[in-house]
Structure formats: structure tokens, C-alpha cells
Amino acid sequence: MSDSEGEAYEKQVKIVLVGDGSSGKTSITERFSKDAFNRDYNQTLGIDYYLKRINLTRSYNVTLAVNDVGGQTLGGAMLDKYIFGADIVLLVYDITNLQSFENLEDWYLTVTKYCAGRKPLFALVGNKSDLEHLRAVKADRHQRFAKDRDMLSYFVSAKTGESVENLFRQVTAHLMHIVLPKHDSDGSRIITAPIIRQEPNIPATPVKSSSSTGTTRTSICSLQ
Numbered sequence: 001m002s003d004s005e006g007e008a009y010e011k012q013v014k015i016v017l018v019g020d021g022s023s024g025k026t027s028i029t030e031r032f033s034k035d036a037f038n039r040d041y042n043q044t045l046g047i048d049y050y051l052k053r054i055n056l057t058r059s060y061n062v063t064l065a066v067n068d069v070g071g072q073t074l075g076g077a078m079l080d081k082y083i084f085g086a087d088i089v090l091l092v093y094d095i096t097n098l099q100s101f102e103n104l105e106d107w108y109l110t111v112t113k114y115c116a117g118r119k120p121l122f123a124l125v126g127n128k129s130d131l132e133h134l135r136a137v138k139a140d141r142h143q144r145f146a147k148d149r150d151m152l153s154y155f156v157s158a159k160t161g162e163s164v165e166n167l168f169r170q171v172t173a174h175l176m177h178i179v180l181p182k183h184d185s186d187g188s189r190i191i192t193a194p195i196i197r198q199e200p201n202i203p204a205t206p207v208k209s210s211s212s213t214g215t216t217r218t219s220i221c222s223l224q
């Protein structure tokens, strides 16, 4: 419960990150969930699932269920199941990789098809903004893509952490129709962060976390 006066509201929100392999989905998720960055590239298999509870406002607590989807191509098995019930979908690309941006149209169409009847809130996320000198996608193409599809849009760097917290807070606030200051990075604190990993067709075996945050990591699927 919140320590603010009056009533506190609790809500759970499912966020799914999709986009080409290597665009930085796992890095964004880990930056947000654990405030960590890994320079090595470890391909995500199946899905990594994180819970993080944030105080959106003094009286509004939201538990974000962040789903980092692996399967580096669009045809990835089980994508429809991972997408199911998503409140927010982040379309992630690497600003230094034009192909990763151009493939987002297909990601968008595929996700929209899987969400028939319950369209989630979409946000376009250009990652690796620390590599501005290597930018391959002009900012106005990014803005046009978002505007044409009525999406929110952000540039972030999972490496430096720039705007990552703001991204998650803003999209969540938008979903709840709460207006936050444009650059709101305040008020977030981890209360619980269990991490659940599922790899398709692999029997569930608990895996010890290597994280120093003391969170647990198991192979139990927790799709809704």
C-alpha cells in the first residue's frame, strides 16, 4: 500500500517488447528492472518476464509485468501467446540499424493481428541513442512512423539509461490517462522484482539468479 494519505490504487499492466534481434529489448528491460547493462549479446530464448512495482503518483501504484520476447524473427513460435493480453507494446529498433526500423512495420502488423479485438497502446522506441554519431534512421522518419500510426514515441539508451525510466513511466501513465511531467523520472522504487523465464518446449527447471539484487529466477511461465 502507498504511504500517502487517502485511498491508494493498485493496478497491473502487461508490457511486451518486440522488434528485431539485437535492437536492445533485453537491455532496455534489464536497465529498467535491475538498473544494469550487459555489453555481451545473449540471445533471448522464449520470454523473460519481470515484475516491477512503481509509484506512478503518490496514490497510484502500478505493477509492470515486462515481457521481453525472444525468437529473433517475426515468425517466432508462440509470439501470439506472448502478446496475448498486452496492455502496452513497445516496438523497439536500433537507431544505427536501418533494417531494424524498416522491419517494424511487419512487427506492428503482426502484433495488431494477434491483438484483434483488444488493441494495446503502442509506443515506438529508438534505442542506442548513445550512438547518435552512427544514426542510420533520421529522427523525422521515426516521428512520421509514430504519428501515422498514432503511437507514442521515444529515444532511449539502455547503455547509459537515458530516458528508459521515463519511457516506462510515461507509457503507463498514458494508458491510465494520468498526465505526468514530460520528463518524469521520479517516484520509482523497486518493491518486488521476481523474474520468471520460460523457454518453449523445455521442461521447467529452476535456475539460480546471478543477479546481485537478490531476485529469483525460475523457468515457470506466467502468461495471462
Ligand SMILES: Nc1nc2c(ncn2[C@@H]2O[C@H](COP(=O)(O)OP(=O)(O)O)[C@@H](O)[C@H]2O)c(=O)[nH]1
Pocket: 019, 020, 021, 022, 023, 024, 025, 026, 027, 028, 038, 039, 040, 041, 042, 043, 044, 127, 128, 129, 130, 131, 156, 157, 158, 159, 160
Ligand atoms: N551502445 C549501445 N549498445 C546497446 C544498447 N542496448 C543494447 N546494446 C547492445 O546491443 C546488443 C543487443 O542487445 P540485446 O538487449 O541483447 O538485444 P535484443 O536481442 O533486442 O534483446 C548487446 O550487445 C547490447 O550490449 C544501447 O543503448 N547502446
Ligand SMILES: [Mg+2]
Pocket: 025, 026, 027, 042, 043, 044, 068, 069, 070
Ligand atoms: Mg533479447
